Amino acid sequence: SAVISQKPSRDICQRGTSLTIQCQVDSQVTMMFWYRQQPGQSLTLIATANQGSEATYESGFVIDKFPISRPNLTFSTLTVSNMSPEDSSIYLCSVVGGQDGPRGAYEQYFGPGTRLTVT
């Protein structure tokens, strides 16, 4: 399985500011995703981070609010822009297609998450 790290692990930010979250994987992966987990709730997919092209956003999420970069097959960033208290959540990156071959291609591994609090 892939080993995924996220930075920062947590942060407290003021409304109106922006925070960039980094996701680093220890091997090249084909697909990377960003999820949001609001307090006490389940996970919701924000977008698919595409290497070398613009991210694909899910309904309700837009690039201006959540710009995503993916410069290579091991790294991605998610920026939460112009934050409000409603953005307080855990943000998780996940990857598919590690070293397990075809079987692993269907397994999705998650990073430890970034716990964001907006005041």
Place this chain on the structure above:
Amino acid sequence: AQSVTQLDSQVPVFEEAPVELRCNYSSSVSVYLFWYVQYPNQGLQLLLKYLSGSTLVKGINGFEAEFNKSQTSFHLRKPSVHISDTAEYFCAVSLKAAGNKLTFGGGTRVLVKP
């Protein structure tokens, strides 16, 4: 579009007792099914998955799940729980034709009591 329903938001259970967490999904096409566990203040860990083949799937930590296509269910079971199984459990589906994007259920919080 697919959806996932976890029928129990919380399940209290005594140590060494069995537990079953219910998961139903709706989809008009074939799906892959997953169970993830989230321990307090940690990320998600894959417990088990169903891709194809045998409908009874065994995972880590003594958990197993059974895929029932006619009932569109994928219930998770463990015959004897430990205190360390206290966590949030998420059922998730992805469409075979939709590039691995996961749709999660609302989660079930399991509290194991001594």
